[in-house]
Amino acid sequence: MHAVVCGLLFLLCAVACGEVYTNTWAVHIEGGPQEANRIARKHGFINHGNVFGDYYHFRHHTVVKKSLSGHRGTCVRLQKEPQVRWVEQQVSRRRKKRDDYNEPSDPKFPQQWYLVTDLNARGAWSQGYTGRGVVVTILDDGIEKDHPDLASNYDPDASYDVNDGDSDPQPRYTQRNENRHGTRCAGEVAAAANNDVCGVGVAYNAKIGGVRMLDGEVTDVVEAHSLSLNSQHIHIYSASWGPEDDGKTVDGPAKLAKEAFLRGVTEGRGGLGSIFVWASGNGGREKDSCNCDGYTNSIYTLSISSTTQYGMVPWYSEACSSTLATTFSSGNPNEKQIVTTDLRQKCTDTHTGTSASAPLAAGIIALALEANMNLTWRDMQHLVVRTSHPAHLSTDDWRTNGVGRKVSHSYGYGLLDAGAMVVLAQNWTSVGPQHQCVLTMLSEPRDIGSRLLFSKTLDSCWGRPEYVNSLEHVQARLTLSYNHRGNLAIHLISPLGTRSTLLAPRPKDYSPEGFIDWAFMTTHMWDEDPRGEWTLEIENVSEQGHDYGVLSQFTLILYGTGSSSINPSSPDFPRPSNNSCKTFDTQQICIECSLGFSLFLQGCVKLCPPGFTTGPQLLNMSLDNWVDLSSVQSCLPCHPACLTCSGPGPSDCLSCPPHSHLVLTACLHQNQVQRESSVGLEQGGGGGVGEPPGPSLALSSPLATLLAVLSCAFILAAFAGVFLMLQLHSGGAPWARRTKLHSVETGGWRQGRVSYKGIPTVWGDEDQVTLGGSDSDSEELNCHSERTAFIRTQSSL
Known part of the structure; x- marks a missing residue:
């Protein structure tokens, strides 16, 4: 031995x-x-x-x-x-990865309870993503650029002093240290790792800058200058400020700041768009609503709320429909707070409020951006929606929206997950261009009274270049007068039944001014199909019931994506013409085409463009010479699940968009397809050993479908022949004797199989059991059971 x-x-x-x-x-x-x-x-x-x-x-x-x-x-x-x-x-040869993840050794890192598991920063760090190459700036009261935990990551090109008009963002020191806010936020994003100082930032290798703009008079010019600083160099702007959170203010960006936001998302980062991360607000104690804050309520900002160590809604948190996601911050006295850098080169473990939540989100977004620097500002919001999760967050307002996602007015789509975001970001395909469908909902003023309910069926601009079939943001622009604004509650209900609270009652808001063209925004309908009936509900929550007001304007703006095949500038795009028009309305707009033509874009076309199909379209207007006409032949948009189609339904698809597969005539998203391509090989035919399935083997192939149909017909014919043969041999079969076997655990899917001791009367008998699995799995199991029945019957004979 x-x-x-x-x-x-x-x-x-x-x-x-x-x-x-x-x-x-x-x-x-x-x-x-x-x-x-x-x-x-x-x-x-x-x-x-x-x-x-x-x-x-x-x-x-x-x-x-x-x-x-x-x-x-x-x-x-x-x-x-x-x-x-x-x-x-x-x-x-021995080779070692130079980006192997080792836990940071900083003295305060063990106290950063929120980083490792809850926000899953370790999941991103372990893949080598630490924010390297990403530039973040903090719009606040300055940044202590010589802080030992910030100096190595400090970026002067991402910094400026707007208050004093120079390039030095160093905070103004006072006895009370009231200008510590920006330095604290900066440390959350990019405090250096493994330097024996304080803790670490979420993106501890990102570059960090600061804009000193809150320590002085804040004007529209100051805000616009800060929001547009060096937009080709800075990737992410983090802001933890806004109008007064007093429960009665309605305020937002003015003309220049609005223009800065718009220029940022259209021109920043070489056209990919600057990413603006915003804290949702600290007015919870005052019953404030962040939908009355025009910064967090903007489609251009990624609004972040807070939760406590134990997953509770903090006392200061505001609930609103514009919040997209959540990170951690302070809570009750017995709950831990946030560790970060502090003024005068110190460290603190008492950073609080939604001010602490937004920088954590900015750091996580920096990790995702490092994983894919080609992400647009809208791509990033899509990643947040798809990877955030309710986790252990406690509130009574979790609801499931029309596409099956959990969403809350307190938490948005839930807790950010850094690891999941970088995984999804790596191979993310950018969404199509943003479409904006503007719809005038109100033709005449409506008295609000104690409750106003207004509904209208919409087509989401189908047939026009701005057509939307998958939602992102929704804005309800309202102009209304009301003698006691704080008693109003406003809700918007989508065609799929998702109910968003655009405005909750604000007891401290006694203003008689109402709202003047205020854009209430919701993210709760993300990815829903907007076609159908929309409902606006305005109610007076006062018990006295003496309030009064009038809704004078209601414009619904749908933001999202349309069919990727619709490109009006393409030479192949059909040009509608009035030459084949049969009927015009009183404004000389074509409403019916001649036989063989379809109505499209207020004209007539011989063939509908890709993404549309021909079908009857109901007319909702009256004419002086109307003669029993209820529908006309039109180009109808395909269902959102389809790329091209033979009809408007979800089962009329001819081809599918990216990330989807055609199964018979329906498009299934990749996460709905449970079986691997080997099933396609069985259905579609050969191919060399070890060769990947080619285009001819795809489920969407007409040849594969034909082969599958012929195979099924052949199998049924064979079974019928065997059945007759057995009848002739036995003079009768034991029809009713069948035994159900216990379910079998296979590959993580629990499948119940049926074994027959005789030929069943009907293939796929009602006694057959399938436990778990998709419909396609059930079909596969039925075939397996039929083959098993045949083999075992032969054996018994």
Whole structure:
């Protein structure tokens, strides 16, 4: 035994200290691939192809994969071939990833309870993403650029003092240290790691800057200057401020600041769009609503709310429909707060409020941006919606929207997940261009009274370039008068039944001013199809009921994406014409086309464009010469799940958008397809061993569908023949005897299978049980059960 142990130790030492030879060779062969294949076969090799040029990768299947000695004889035999110019047996080389994740050693890191598991920063760090190459700036009261935990990541090109008009953003020091806010926020994003100072930022290798703009008079110019600073260099702007959170203010960006937001998302980062992260507000104690804050209520900002260590709604948090997601901050006195850098080169573990939540989100967004620098500002919001989750966040206002996502007015779509965001970001395909469908809902003023309910059916601008079939943001622009604004509650209900509270009652708001063209925004209908009936509900929550007011304007603006195949500027796009128009309305707009033509874009076309199909369209207007006409032939938009279609329904698809697969005539998203492409191989036919399925094997192939139908017909015919044969042999079959077997755990899917002791009367009998799995799995299981029944019956005979 002692000798064996010594031998093993010697072997381990040899492996550690010496070279380990593999069973692969690099060979330089002249004469091309055919000559390389000939030489490989002659000497017992497998040719894995050329590395580049005339250098080939050979593997010998009879040589051990790892050896302490080389096969010199093999090299000699190869070198005797006249076409071989060079040969070398490959040696396993030790290489170490330079981005291996090690837990930060900073003294306060163990106290940063929110980073590792809750926000899953470790999930991003372990993949090598730490914010490197991403620039974040903090719009606040300055940044202590020489702080020992910020100095190494400080970026002067992302910094400016707007208050004093110079390039130094250093805070103004006072006895009360009231200008510590920006430095604290900066540390949350990009405090350096492994420097024995304080804690770490979420994106501890990102570059961090600061804009000093709150320590002085704040004007529209000051805000606009800050929001547009060096927008080709700065990627992310983080802001933890806004109008007064007093429960009665309605305020937002003025003309120049609005223009700065718009220029930022359209021109910033080379056209990809600046990313603005905003704290949702601290007016919870005053029953304030962040939908009355024009910064968090903007479609251009990514609004972030707060939760406490124990997943509770903080006392200061505001609830509103514009909030997109949540990170951590302070709560009750017994709950921990946020660790970060502090003024005068210090460290603090008492950072609080939604001011602390937004920078954490900015850091997580920096990690996702490092994973994919081509993400647009809208892509980032899509990532947030898709990866945030309710987790352990406690509130009574969680609801499921029309596409099955949990969403809350307190938390948005839930807690940010850094690890999930970087995974999704890596291979994310940018969403299509933003469409904006503007719809005038109100034709005349409506008295609000105690409750106003207004509904209207919309087509989301179908047939026009601004058509929207998948929502992102929704704005309800309202102008209304009311003698006691704080008693109003306003709700918007989508066609799929998602109910958003645009305005909750604000007991401290006694203003008689109402709202003047105020854009209430909701994110709760994200990815929903906007076609159908929309409902606006305005109610007076006062018990007295003496309030009064009038709704004078209601414009609904739908933001999102439309069919990617609709491009009016394309030369293939059909040009509607009135030459084939049969009926005009009183304004000389075509409302009916001649036989063989379809109504499209207020004109007539012979063929509808991709993304549309022909069908009857109901008319909702009256004419003086109206003659029993209820519908006309029109170009109808395909269902949102389809790219092209033969009808407007979800089961009329002819082709599918990216990330979806055509199954028969329906498009299923990738996460709905449970079976792998091997099923497609069974249905679609051959292909070489180890070859990936080609286009002819795709489920969407008409040939594959035809083969599947013919196969099923053949199987049914075979079964019918066997059935008749058995009847002739036995003179009758034990029809009713069947035994259900217990379900079997297979590959994580629990499937109940039925084994028959006779041929069932109907294939797929009602006693057959399927536990779990998709519809497609059930079909596959039915076929399996039928084959099992046939085999076992044959065996019993």
